[in-house]
Amino acid sequence: MSDESFISIRDVSKHFGAVKAVNNIDISIARGEFFSLLGPSGCGKTTLLRMLAGFETPTTGEIYIDGEPMSATPPHERPVNMVFQNYAIFPHLDVRGNIAYGMRKSGLSKPALDAKVEEMLELIKLPGYGTRGANELSGGERQRVALARALIKQPKVLLLDEPLGALDKKLREEMQLELRALQRSVGITFVFVTHDQEEALTMSDRIAVMSMGRTLQIDAPVPLYENPKRHFVADFIGTMNFFEGSVREVANGATTIDAGPIGAVRAANRERSFDVGSDVLVAIRPEKFTLSAEAPGGEVNVVEGRMGPTAYLGDRSHLYINIPGRDQPVAVAMQNLADSTTMIAPDQPVWLTWSENAIVLLPPEDV
Amino acid sequence: MSSGAGYGTYALSKRRIDGLFVYAVIYLAFVYVPVLFLPLFSFNDSIYIAFPLKGFTFEWYGKMVDSPGLITALTNSLQVASIVAVLATIFGTLAAKAVTRYRIPGRGPIVGFIMIPLVIPGIIMGIALLILSKMAGLSLSLYTIGLGHMLVCVPFSMLVMISRLEGFEKAMEEASMDLGENAWVTFWRITFPLSVPGLIASLLLSFTISFDEFILAFFLAGTDVTLPVYIWSQLRFPSKLPSVLALGACILMASFVLVSFAEWFRRRGT
Numbered sequence: 001m002s003d004e005s006f007i008s009i010r011d012v013s014k015h016f017g018a019v020k021a022v023n024n025i026d027i028s029i030a031r032g033e034f035f036s037l038l039g040p041s042g043c044g045k046t047t048l049l050r051m052l053a054g055f056e057t058p059t060t061g062e063i064y065i066d067g068e069p070m071s072a073t074p075p076h077e078r079p080v081n082m083v084f085q086n087y088a089i090f091p092h093l094d095v096r097g098n099i100a101y102g103m104r105k106s107g108l109s110k111p112a113l114d115a116k117v118e119e120m121l122e123l124i125k126l127p128g129y130g131t132r133g134a135n136e137l138s139g140g141e142r143q144r145v146a147l148a149r150a151l152i153k154q155p156k157v158l159l160l161d162e163p164l165g166a167l168d169k170k171l172r173e174e175m176q177l178e179l180r181a182l183q184r185s186v187g188i189t190f191v192f193v194t195h196d197q198e199e200a201l202t203m204s205d206r207i208a209v210m211s212m213g214r215t216l217q218i219d220a221p222v223p224l225y226e227n228p229k230r231h232f233v234a235d236f237i238g239t240m241n242f243f244e245g246s247v248r249e250v251a252n253g254a255t256t257i258d259a260g261p262i263g264a265v266r267a268a269n270r271e272r273s274f275d276v277g278s279d280v281l282v283a284i285r286p287e288k289f290t291l292s293a294e295a296p297g298g299e300v301n302v303v304e305g306r307m308g309p310t311a312y313l314g315d316r317s318h319l320y321i322n323i324p325g326r327d328q329p330v331a332v333a334m335q336n337l338a339d340s341t342t343m344i345a346p347d348q349p350v351w352l353t354w355s356e357n358a359i360v361l362l363p364p365e366d367v
Numbered sequence: 368m369s370s371g372a373g374y375g376t377y378a379l380s381k382r383r384i385d386g387l388f389v390y391a392v393i394y395l396a397f398v399y400v401p402v403l404f405l406p407l408f409s410f411n412d413s414i415y416i417a418f419p420l421k422g423f424t425f426e427w428y429g430k431m432v433d434s435p436g437l438i439t440a441l442t443n444s445l446q447v448a449s450i451v452a453v454l455a456t457i458f459g460t461l462a463a464k465a466v467t468r469y470r471i472p473g474r475g476p477i478v479g480f481i482m483i484p485l486v487i488p489g490i491i492m493g494i495a496l497l498i499l500s501k502m503a504g505l506s507l508s509l510y511t512i513g514l515g516h517m518l519v520c521v522p523f524s525m526l527v528m529i530s531r532l533e534g535f536e537k538a539m540e541e542a543s544m545d546l547g548e549n550a551w552v553t554f555w556r557i558t559f560p561l562s563v564p565g566l567i568a569s570l571l572l573s574f575t576i577s578f579d580e581f582i583l584a585f586f587l588a589g590t591d592v593t594l595p596v597y598i599w600s601q602l603r604f605p606s607k608l609p610s611v612l613a614l615g616a617c618i619l620m621a622s623f624v625l626v627s628f629a630e631w632f633r634r635r636g637t
Binding site: 053054055074075076077080081082084085086088090091092101102104105149150153 | 538539541542543544545546547548549556557560561
């Protein structure tokens with residue numbers, strides 16, 4: 001019974017001397033999926049991508065693409081193409097020369113190849129750029145030429161190594177949506193490497209969060225953000241508030257925790273359960289809090305504090321609430337709605353409340 | 368178009384006669400005036416290199432062409448330098464590629480080892496190679512000179528190509544392979560075209576080094592000598608000297624043309 005997955009990374013490791021850049025990784029990627037490898041610098045994501053491309057050989061384990069093992073296949077024979085971090089556009093060729101570079105052995109006649117190049121130029125929204133020199137292109141244009149150069153070969157898999165890193169914010173956001181739409185229309189499996197978690201959340205079908213050569217969690221963006229399984233993942237994706245506590249009571253629907261400075265916390269039960277008396281980490285996203293200037297009443301999921309510094313971001317604000325007994329302020333994010341209550345002045349008392357469903361409980365490990 | 372007064376921009380068209388300018392003039396004079404004596408006295412109608420100038424003549428140029436020993440030595444030098452330039456560039460490029468593209472254990476010591484001929488005094492190298500040739504049963508000839516020159520030119524070529532290849536995106540070769548071309552085709556379509564300026568620099572450098580080289584050529588020469596050795600041997604004959612100057616002036620002219628061309632080519636490529 002063959003493996004369902006299109007790309008199968010089985011127990012792959014890569015050692016550089018004593019350094020384990022990639023450490024027993026298992027990943028299955030489905031056909032047509034937009035799959036991201038997300039993690040901080042040095043986590044092994046680029047090394048893993050290069051092993052998919054064939055530029056590094058795994059020390060142990062095997063990589064299968066469309067059912068075929070790849071360890072004996074050199075890069076130029078793999079059904080895989082890559083967009084490099086700095087694009088690697090050939091400076092001595094023009095745009096047409098770059099895009100058509102990999103088609104030398106395709107057997108196409110010159111007019112047929114020219115037509116294909118024009119088709120690609122249309123796709124990347126640079127029509128008529130064929131005769132432009134490589135040195136005349138802007139950053140965004142080079143990125144698109146690098147993309148066209150890879151896509152014209154119709155690979156089974158497209159690998160992208162942080163391709164948007166060199167672009168300015170607006171262009172990057174634009175390209176994120178364009179790449180996503182392109183991937184959907186072309187249907188090619190994308191494996192995308194990035195250290196920018198917002199980018200990964202925007203574009204991916206699924207994300208593998210990596211740290212120190214291992215995958216910590218592989219999930220779709222929403223479950224990854226709303227239900228992280230480990231402290232690192234919870235912290236790396238977006239912003240997260242952590243509170244240490246111990247379990248007081250476990251009931252049918254909810255677990256109650258004594259969480260020190262923020263008082264009693266009742267969390268709706270998820271897959272993982274915790275024993276009474278065990279230590280646990282309470283994690284709450286900044287946007288899950290409700291702010292009020294008066295005491296809302298209630299004994300769980302409420303805490304009083306004082307307003308600290310605020311950051312105004314136009315459409316939303318980041319507020320920091322100081323809680324007695326806690327060094328770090330609690331980060332709160334609020335939309336700036338037209339009819340929102342008047343701003344609470346710094347140092348004024350303020351109450352935070354949150355719902356049972358807004359809480360993630362994590363084991364207090366590997367901080 | 369001149370710049371405004373006051374401190375600030377030095378527009379190229381307005382040169383201030385200050386200490387730096389005077390220093391530059393003196394420096395250039397110091398470097399080039401002695402060399403310019405060569406053409407000067409090659410047209411001088413006297414076998415003595417002294418002022419005042421006696422008169423203008425092409426006699427020495429005629430004598431130069433007529434002097435078989437001189438022409439033979441020149442041909443020998445050109446042959447040796449050309450072959451050494453090509454071979455040293457090939458070996459230097461291969462070595463540079465190995466050093467920059469692959470993780471070889473002991474890479475540092477290997478590079479250092481290749482560089483050693485540059486720091487060993489020429490005389491020591493010459494004597495050592497002479498002894499080695501005798502022991503190996505090699506008779507001295509232009510080939511032994513060529514081998515000696517290879518030892519000195521390969522490190523230079525390797526240095527030039529290392530700096531050229533390191534500034535060159537490794538990603539481009541990987542991109543080429545990723546797009547379906549194997550290592551050989553990648554070299555031909557990507558690495559080679561982009562390396563041409565470096566290759567030309569290496570060829571010119573190796574050629575010049577070999578052409579000018581005296582010490583090794585002196586120790587390792589058999590019956591055929593290279594030009595520097597020949598000139599040295601003729602210095603005891605004052606009447607032969609002016610035609611040597613004529614040759615020197617010709618070489619100067621040729622170098623000037625060659626370097627100007629290389630510089631024009633280099634600028635055209637950027």
